[in-house]
Amino acid sequence: MNVDDLELASAIADRVEKFVREVVVPYERDPRRDHHDCPTDELVIELRERARQAGVLTPHILSDGSHLSQRGTALVLTSTGLSPLGPLACNTCAPDEGNMFLLGKVGSNYIKDKFLAPLVSGKARSAFFMTEPAEEGGAGSDPSMMRTTCHREGDSWVINGRKAFITGAQGAQIGIVMAKADEGACMFLVSLPDPAIRIERIPRTIDSSMPGGHAVVKLDNLRVPAEQMLGSAGEGFRYAQIRLAPARLSHCMRWYGACLRANEIATDYANRRMAFGKLLIDHEGTGFSLAENLIDLKQVELMIQWCAGVLDSGAAGGNESSMTKVAVSEALMRVADRCVQVMGGSGLTEDSIVEQVFREIRAFRIYDGPTEVHKWSLAKMIKREWARARV
Template sequence: MSIGIDKTLEIADRVERFVREVIVPYERDPRRDHHDAPTDELVMEMREKARAAGVLTPHILPDGRHLSQRETAIVLERSGLSPLGPLACNTAAPDEGNMYLLGKVGSPEIKERFLKPLVEGRARSAFFMTEPAAEGGAGSDPSMMLTTCRPDGNHWVINGRKAFITGAAGAKVGIVMAKADEGACMFLVDLPDPAIVIERVPNTIDSSMPGGHATIRIDNLRVPADQMLGQAGEGFKYAQVRLSPARLSHCMRWYGACVRANEIATDYACRRHAFGKALVDHEGVGFMLAENLIDLKQAELMIDWCAGVLDSGDLGTAESSMAKVAVSEALMRIADRCVQVMGGSGVTGDTIVEQVFREVRAFRIYDGPTEVHKWSLAKKVKRDWKAAHGG
């Protein structure tokens, strides 16, 4: 639904003030796990402050309706001004995408039991789709799914392994994808569950997401039949409902982070002097900051365009692929230039610039690497050509 630009900007402005004034100081907070991700204690403390400020889950209205994608973009971009902002405001992945999916297709019972605690910011969630590459499981190609589910009375029994499951450690709600004779299925599960075993949480280049990216073993997980999302065989359809908006909301959040990184690099370049003048007055530096402005504007426009397509009711698969490629690559250039402008200071933890660089580098891979999206778009080019020429 649309609430109008004035109301949207009012929400976004409140989110930005909260992130800049309350959350930015938390960037120095030492409460981190051994992967340098924020602990749940830190997350919940920030969320209580967001709740008090009226900016918790700001993209979902009190009656459960979501803002339009264009309005969501304006709000989520502001929440991303700190790597901690999406966690504090409850707009972070994977929860934001999971809330969107359950809000769209969940039954009233599923919404009450699983969606409500997510919207209230009292629980985290995980989306169990990707599987270990070494075993030939599903990654960018979900049709390769090896995790199985079979009916057993009024339950389904799930077995398999999953990999890079963001936030699994510490999550309370899980959405598990598995393959039945009818096709892919999705199930809602309470976490933790003894049948879902975290084998390892590898160290990764990014560190913004609590729980890391775990490798999971699922041993005879029994799920009541009424906890299936929709009908058996509809899992891939629901995955598309989730994935296109989720790709775009990643673009929104990391766009905000790069806006802030560029602010920090610009401040550094204007204050730091070398060879008789401010760094910004040296063309090599000033031109990098000028290029950042160009890339930021192009990313903003791409996000807005793709959001408009989604708002039209189109699944926007091709458009979200285009946005994912264009925005992630533009943000990578921006983050890299910010590090370069700041020199030695840019590779330290003294500012968030170094972290933003790492996070955006990871963003070029998750929710589909750039090359997978280009391959998908190339197939569309061929299909469109054949359709136009009667092939």
């Protein structure tokens, strides 16, 4: 990342931070939530219109269609993450941000015009249909277990199967569906809603920042035009890897911003609240907790920048993104937990965003691969490297 790129990204991040703090944060008490306490589409549309007016909608993608470097994106997405509503308002949220990245990299001109353009404009939401129900032995952290099938019929592909934990499926206008053909895994772009895609249920989950929740979905003879396949049959897993490493890192960026904000709130509380004759900050237990937060937050920042640099070099960054996802999610969990603890009873209520950040970070330890799966993947890499070195 050259100096000019860094200056541009820093300037964008500053504008985004001002917008999130001054405009988005007051919406955190907005009652427009669904029965799972997720933001409604009405609220998202209003926030995005305000972001558009402020010039901070989809800020990581420039007016000429180019994408900020990953290191530049880190600055911007961290700023959007200062509120759980910030990524929604600025159109940097999951799964849209990862889907935009993927389509920008490998989509045909037809796919970019039909599906990418509405996402970049903030006029559409998307969903990524990969995970499947565990009780049916479907794909979860191991996508090779995929049971959803697809086959060619004339100028279309027909898809059948069930998907689970599909973030934002309810209310999305665009979907990316993964299915297995004789040639291997495939990816398809679909317009939503479609009568062949039926939402069976939306389980209540610990997190509540994503519109539409995390649905269980049935795909029953879904017909997709062949021109809406991403690339060629059998290339789905390769495309998934193009998306997953940057998407893991984007999660780290956004939730780093959320924990910076939570730590600000806890620090302010500790410097105002009196207990046992002195401020909480003057009690060693509290002061040390906030000091540990600073240490963890700095380590998170450095890990994100390190991994972003690897991706910017052109490397796939699979191992590096796994290390970063583990380190960041675990560190931010410690930060969020300490913030709740410092604030005592106040940290357990919806009166402060700290409580929601704690819940969201707990879910983040599962998103895009649980900590244990990434450690297992890294252990396999260690074994391979050991064996290679002995040849």
